Amino acid sequence: MRRLITFALALCLALPSAAHAAAPVALRTDTTDADGVVTLGDLFEGAGAASGVRVAARSGASVILDATAVQILARRNGLDWGNPDRLRRIIVRPGEEAPAASVRRGEVQALTYARSLAAGEEVRAEDLIWTRAVAAPADAIRDADDAIGKIARRPLREGALVSTRDVSAPVVIQAGDLVTVTYQNGGVSLALEVKALDAGAVGDVISLQNLSSRKTIQAVVIGPGQAATGPDAPKGAVSVATRIARR
Known part of the structure; x- marks a missing residue:
């Protein structure tokens, strides 16, 4: 009996307790990063020990993240974000320490492809980034949701501006x-x-x-x-x- 009690106590100590439940966090009102690497600390206030967990790399003026994927990653690292505003996308822009990526006079923010896509591929949130451009064509897609989930009509080159003629509904x-x-x-x-x-x-x-x-x-x-x-x-x-x- 004594051995059984000792084993039960050891098992209880080994199991996570309610005290270690995921910590509630709130999405920052201004989601930015300063070094091109987006972390949970860049996205959430009170991320604590999970602040340094990498979420994505920003290669352009901004990066578009899928809110559900971010929510799952946060949960895996002990953070509870309920997404009360039912966001679908999170756009992370460069912080003050990255002035080279800011938009200058005569330039516009334009949606571009983060990687090359083959004809028939589905466009995902991580395939798009906001970057600087001298000008955007009249048929440029200005809302990422208008491209995400669509199918590439033809091969699309990394860095090219996203336009309505590039994609079609599946x-x-x-x-x-x-x-x-x-x-x-x-x-x-x-x-x-x-x-x-x-x-x-x-x-x-x-x-x-x-x-x-x-x-x-x-x-x-x-x-x-x-x-x-x-x-x-x-x-x-x-x-x-x-x-x-x-x-």
Whole structure:
């Protein structure tokens, strides 16, 4: 019995206690770094012993971090950030000790590629950085969220400015796929299985074929294997009620 009690005490001492739970921290209102290396201390107030934990390297005027990835890394290092503002991205800019990276007169902040991407690759948050440029083209993407999650239309070079012609929404329906198309009008909803004649991303209007009548209809893509049409369908859908009803 004495040995059992001794073993139990030793086990309790070896296990982490509630006193060592993750420490609540708050995101700094001005997330900057001074040396090009972003750490948990640069991001959070009260990071304590975890202040020196590296998060990312900043190679341009700023770096864009995925908020969820930062939250997970913080938790692994004993910090509890609840992300109360439900942020998706965290932008870290250079601090006062890095004046060379600041924007000068005649220059603009521009979104560029942090690495080269092959055609068909998905653009991720870590693939983009803000940097200085003499000018930005009219089709330059000025909000990182407009590029993240998109697919590269062609090979993209590291350091190149990000533009709308570089990327497109990921294709969720391929030509030949079986698709459920829904007709929506005043609370009435009819569903029909059809075959896609075109490929499309969410928001695209594509042609589909009724499997029974072989009639061609059009509908807007609303998700993988899903399309919609009718007056109450998402914007861009084509009203083809009579065609869908025919089998």
